[in-house]
Amino acid sequence: xxxxxxxxxxxxxxxxxxxxxxxxxxxxxxxxxxxxxxxxxxxxxxxxxxxxxxxxxxxxxxxxxxxxxxxxxxxxxxxxxxxxxxxxxxxxxxxxxxxxx
Amino acid sequence: xxxxxxxxxxxxxxxxxxxxxxxxxxxxxxxxxxxxxxxxxxxxxxxxxxxxxxxxxxxxxxxxxxxxxxxxxxxxxxxxxxxxxxxxxxxxxxxxxxxxxxxxxxxxxxxxxxxxxxxxxxxxxxxxxxxxxxxxxxxxxxxxxxxxxxxxxxxxxxxxxxxxxxxxxxxxxxxxxxxxxxxxxxxxxxxxxxxxxxxxxxxxxxxxxxxxxxxxxxxxxxxxxxxxxxxxxxxxxxxxxxxxxxxxxxxxxxxxxxxxxxxxxxxxxxxxxxxxxxxxxxxxxxxxxxxxxxxxxxxxxxxxxxxxxxxxxxxxxxxxxxxxxxxxxxxxxxxxxxxxxxxxxxxxxxxxxxxxxxxxxxxxxxxxxxxxxxxxxxxxxxxxxxxxxxxxxxxxxxxxxxxxxxxxxxxxxxxxxxxxxxxxxxxxxxxxxxxxxxxxxxxxxxxxxxxxxxxxxxxxxxxxxxxxxxxxxxxxxxxxxxxxxxxxxxxxxxxx
Numbered sequence: 165x166x167x168x169x170x171x172x173x174x175x176x177x178x179x180x181x182x183x184x185x186x187x188x189x190x191x192x193x194x195x196x197x198x199x200x201x202x203x204x205x206x207x208x209x210x211x212x213x214x215x216x217x218x219x220x221x222x223x224x225x226x227x228x229x230x231x232x233x234x235x236x237x238x239x240x241x242x243x244x245x246x247x248x249x250x251x252x253x254x255x256x257x258x259x260x261x262x263x264x265x
Numbered sequence: 266x267x268x269x270x271x272x273x274x275x276x277x278x279x280x281x282x283x284x285x286x287x288x289x290x291x292x293x294x295x296x297x298x299x300x301x302x303x304x305x306x307x308x309x310x311x312x313x314x315x316x317x318x319x320x321x322x323x324x325x326x327x328x329x330x331x332x333x334x335x336x337x338x339x340x341x342x343x344x345x346x347x348x349x350x351x352x353x354x355x356x357x358x359x360x361x362x363x364x365x366x367x368x369x370x371x372x373x374x375x376x377x378x379x380x381x382x383x384x385x386x387x388x389x390x391x392x393x394x395x396x397x398x399x400x401x402x403x404x405x406x407x408x409x410x411x412x413x414x415x416x417x418x419x420x421x422x423x424x425x426x427x428x429x430x431x432x433x434x435x436x437x438x439x440x441x442x443x444x445x446x447x448x449x450x451x452x453x454x455x456x457x458x459x460x461x462x463x464x465x466x467x468x469x470x471x472x473x474x475x476x477x478x479x480x481x482x483x484x485x486x487x488x489x490x491x492x493x494x495x496x497x498x499x500x501x502x503x504x505x506x507x508x509x510x511x512x513x514x515x516x517x518x519x520x521x522x523x524x525x526x527x528x529x530x531x532x533x534x535x536x537x538x539x540x541x542x543x544x545x546x547x548x549x550x551x552x553x554x555x556x557x558x559x560x561x562x563x564x565x566x567x568x569x570x571x572x573x574x575x576x577x578x579x580x581x582x583x584x585x586x587x588x589x590x591x592x593x594x595x596x597x598x599x600x601x602x603x604x605x606x607x608x609x610x611x612x613x614x615x616x617x618x619x620x621x622x623x624x625x626x627x628x629x630x631x632x633x634x635x636x637x638x639x640x641x642x643x644x645x646x647x648x649x650x651x652x653x654x655x656x657x658x659x660x661x662x663x664x665x666x667x668x669x670x671x672x673x674x675x676x677x678x679x680x681x682x683x684x685x686x687x688x689x690x691x692x693x694x695x696x697x698x699x700x701x702x703x704x705x706x707x708x709x710x711x712x713x714x715x716x717x718x719x720x721x722x723x724x725x726x727x728x729x730x731x732x733x734x735x736x737x738x739x740x741x742x743x744x745x746x747x748x749x750x751x752x753x754x755x756x757x758x759x760x761x
C-alpha cells in the first residue's frame with residue numbers, strides 16, 4: 165500500500181472533488197480517511213493474482229429502445245429547478261477569462 | 266388500531282367498505298401529529314394529497330371498482346425517493362427545497378396499486394450512514410429508547426413503521442440501510458436482489474449496490490409491497506427482466522428438506538453477547554421446526570467492510586458530482602471574482618455535510634491516479650471472490666442466517682469516528698457487494714442497561730429467490746411472537 169495520507173494529498177483530492185474545505189475540515193478528512201484506509205489495507209492479505217475485477221453483481225445486457233421522441237421536461241420546468249436564472253438561461257460565472265477570450 | 270393491524274386486514278376492511286381509506290389516512294396523520302414530535306421520523310407529510318387520494322379510492326370502492334392490491338394502505342417514503350409533489354431533500358442542505366419534476370417507478374407502482382403516500386421520512390444525508398444522525402434536518406430517535414439511534418440510513422422509515430405512523434415504508438439499501446434500521450427498531454426490512462426493483466427515481470448513491478426495499482411490521486406485508494414494486498422497468502436498464510414469483514400465494518408453504526447455513530464467522534466475539542444469545546435461540550427455533558442446520562465457512566466476511574468502503578464511496582463520488590448548484594439544488598453566495606470552479610467548490614463544500622464530504626473524498630482518492638490500482642481495482646477483485654464464495658455456499662443451503670448487526674441500537678453520539686460506524690455494516694454490506702437478496706426480521710430482544718432492545722435475524726438467499734427468502738422468514742415469524750411486540754412509544758393515550 166502507498167505511504168500514509170498527507171495533508172497535501174488530501175488538499176489535492178479536495179480540488180479534484182470540487183470541494184472547498186477549510187483547514188479543520190481537511191484535517192478531519194485526513195484523520196478519518198487514514199483510519200478507513202488502514203482498515204482497507206487488509207485487502208493486501210488476499211491473493212488476488214489473476215482475479216478479474218467484478219464491477220457489477222449481476223449479468224446484465226443492454227436493452228436498446230426504439231429511437232423515438234418521448235415526453236421530456238419543458239424549458240419552464242428546467243428553469244424552475246435552477247437556483248439562478250435569466251430566462252431562458254441559467255446563470256453561471258464567466259467560464260472564459262479575459263486573457264483567453 | 267394502525268399500530269397493530271396488518272396490511273391485509275386494512276386492504277380487506279377498505280375493500281369491503283368496513284373502513285374508509287380517508288379514515289385510515291386521518292388516523293395516520295393524527296398519530297404523526299401526536300407521536301412524531303419525540304421521534305422525528307418524518308421530514309414532511311402530504312395531508313391534502315393523501316386525503317384526496319384516499320377519497321378517490323373510497324369513491325372507486327363505492328362504485329364497485331377494485332382500486333388494487335394495496336387499496337388504502339398508508340405508506341411513507343424515504344427522503345431520497347422522488348415524487349412529483351412535495352420536496353425530496355435526501356437529508357441534505359444541498360437539496361433542501363428540491364422539488365422533483367417526476368415520480369420514481371416504485372412509487373408510481375404503489376400508487377397504481379391503491380397505496381397512499383403519507384410523507385417523506387428522515388435519513389442520513391444521501392443515505393450515507395448507519396444511524397440517521399447524519400441528517401441535515403433532524404436526528405431521528407429509536408422508538409424503543411429515545412436516547413438511542415434507530416439505525417440508518419432509512420431510520421425515519423423504520424421508526425415510522427415501528428410506531429404505527431404509517432403501515433409500511435420504502436427505504437433504500439446500499440450496504441444495509443433498510444435491514445439495519447429494521448433490526449434496530451424490531452420490524453421487517455428487505456434488501457431485494459440487485460436488479461429486482463427499478464432504481465428510476467431513487468437518488469443514486471452506489472449504482473451497482475442500491476436497491477429500494479420495503480420496511481413493514483411483518484413478513485407478509487413486505488411480500489405484498491415487493492410484489493407491487495418488483496419487475497422490469499424500461500427506465501432503468503439495470504432492472505432485470507426476470508419473472509417475479511407470487512410471493513404471497515405460497516408464503517406459508519413448507520420447504521422440504523430445508524437446509525440453513527450458519528457461518529462460523531457470524532457468531533463470534535465481535536458481536537454483543539446478547540445478540541449471540543438471541544441469534545442462537547433463533548437457530549434453535551429453526552432446528553426445532555425440523556430444518557437441518559449446517560455450519561458453513563465464509564472467510565471473506567472479514568473483508569466485506571474493506572471492499573464495500575472502497576467501492577461504495579467510489580461510486581458515490583461519481584454520482585454526487587452532479588450536485589454542482591448550477592441546474593438545481595443549492596447555490597452559495599458568490600464573490601465577484603469567483604470562477605466556475607469556485608462556484609462548484611463553494612456550493613459543494615457548503616451544501617454537503619461532514620459524512621458526505623468524507624465519502625466523496627474517500628471515493629475520489631481511491632479512483633485517483635496513483636491509487637486506483639492499489640484500492641479500487643483491488644476492491645473489485647475482492648468483490649469477485651466474495652460473490653464466488655456466496656455462490657458456492659448457496660449450493661449447499663437454502664439460506665444463510667445470522668445477526669443483521671453486531672449490536673442492538675447504540676446511543677446517539679456513541680460512534681464518533683467513521684470507521685467504527687462503518688463496522689456496523691459487517692454483515693449487511695457484503696450482501697450488496699455480492700448482489701443477492703436478504704431480509705431482517707425480529708429475532709428477539711437483547712437486555713441492555715435494563716431495557717429490552719430488538720435484535721434482527723438476517724436471512725440471505727441467492728439472487729432473485731425472494732420467494733424462498735420470504736417463506737423462510739415467515740416460517741420463523743409464524744412460530745415466534747417477537748414481531749408482535751410494540752414499543753411503549755407506539756401507544757399514546759391521545760393517539761389511540
